[in-house]
Amino acid sequence: EAGVAQSPRYKIIEKRQSVAFWCNPISGHATLYWYQQILGQGPKLLIQFQNNGVVDDSQLPKDRFSAERLKGVDSTLKIQPAKLEDSAVYLCASSRTTRTGSYYSPLHFGNGTRLTVT
Amino acid sequence: DAKTTQPTSMDCAEGRAANLPCNHSTISGNEYVYWYRQIHSQGPQYIIHGLKNNETNEMASLIITEDRKSSTLILPHATLRDTAVYYCIVYVNTDKLIFGTGTRLQVFP
Numbered sequence: 250e251a252g253v254a255q256s257p258r259y260k261i262i263e264k265r266q267s268v269a270f271w272c273n274p275i276s277g278h279a280t281l282y283w284y285q286q287i288l289g290q291g292p293k294l295l296i297q298f299q300n301n302g303v304v305d306d307s308q309l310p311k312d313r314f315s316a317e318r319l320k321g322v323d324s325t326l327k328i329q330p331a332k333l334e335d336s337a338v339y340l341c342a343s344s345r346t347t348r349t350g351s352y353y354s355p356l357h358f359g360n361g362t363r364l365t366v367t
Numbered sequence: 368d369a370k371t372t373q374p375t376s377m378d379c380a381e382g383r384a385a386n387l388p389c390n391h392s393t394i395s396g397n398e399y400v401y402w403y404r405q406i407h408s409q410g411p412q413y414i415i416h417g418l419k420n421n422e423t424n425e426m427a428s429l430i431i432t433e434d435r436k437s438s439t440l441i442l443p444h445a446t447l448r449d450t451a452v453y454y455c456i457v458y459v460n461t462d463k464l465i466f467g468t469g470t471r472l473q474v475f476p
Contacts, residue, residue, distance in 0.1 A: 253410070282464075291454065291466030292411065305463065340410050351397040353458055358410030 251275065253359035255341050261365045267329035270362045274322070274343030280304075281318055282356065283326050284340040292340055298324065299347060331366045338363050370394070370459040376471040379449075385442040387470050389455030392436045398458060400431060402440050403466075404451040411454065411466070414440070445474045 254273040262268050274281050280299055284292035295314065296306040300321040309316070313332070318324040328335055338361040344354040372390040379385040391400060402414040415422055417429040417438065428441040442449050454469040 291452075291468055294463050294465070297463070342410070347462060352399060352416075353401070353462075353464070355401070355413035355416070356403075356411070356464055357413065360408070360410050 253341055253343055253357055255339075255359035255362055257362055258360070259363050259365075261367065262331055264333055264366050265330040267327065268331055268364060269325050269327045270339050270341075270364075272324045272326070272341030272359060274324070274341070275357055278343035278345055278357070279321070280344045280347050280354070281324050282342040282344075283316055283324070284342065284358075286338045286340055286361070288337070295326070297347075304347070328364075331364075333366050336364060336366045370457050370465075371455045371467055373453070373455055373467065373470045375468070376473065378473050378475060379442075379445045381447060381474055381476050382444055385445040385449065385472055385474070387440040387442075387453050387455075387472065388437065389440070390437045391455070391457045391459075393459055394435055394457050395459070396435075400429070400435075400438050401456045401458075401464075402427070402429065403454045403456065404449075405454070405469070406448075406451040414453075445472075447474050447476065450474045 256271050282297050283295045286292040295309045296316045297304040298318040301318045316326045340361040342356040342358040344356050399416050401416045403411040405411045415429045422429045431438045452469040452471050
């Protein structure tokens with residue numbers, strides 16, 4: 250099966266500019282996630298969608314970050330305006346579902362977008 | 368907060384078995400242990416999961432202690448391409464996949 254596709258692969262912007270990232274999950278996967286990974290750290294969940302509804306966005310800085318999942322398939326993550334501390338790799342992941350009993354479906358990750366804010 | 372403890376780094380000679388330990392003392396009876404790895408410049412990759420019994424797939428083996436408070440991921444014949452950060456994860460009181468800092472495995476020739 251085709252993997253999770255993300256674009257662009259790299260992006261360099263100046264602070265206060267805006268930027269958008271795109272994600273196409275694996276076909277048929279109901280759950281989509283956006284993670285932020287700062288250099289040297291593990292990925293941190295920003296937002297989770299189930300189909301086209303938001304399940305968890307508690308870690309999303311909503312004053313500057315927004316995300317949507319149109320028609321329950323593709324998703325975009327936007328930052329406006331960007332700050333220096335937003336420099337990170339933004340990872341998109343998808344899974345068939347979230348949980349069945351105590352079993353959680355494995356997540357499949359894309360290779361991310363590396364954002365540099367100058 | 369990550370609910371697991373892993374060594375920060377480990378080395379392994381190519382062709383030898385890599386044994387990566389993980390402590391998860393707060394795990395409850397029905398929670399699975401999951402392992403992911405992240406190769407440089409790539410997204411994390413799911414490896415294996417287990418509940419009580421030992422598990423094996425084409426990538427690795429997972430050994431879980433009888434009390435389930437710790438586990439070991441085994442790469443039976445490590446190659447240079449296995450150099451990565453390995454994350455041991457349990458979903459304790461959360462539906463989120465939360466990454467800790469993992470173990471940085473360096474496989475050397």
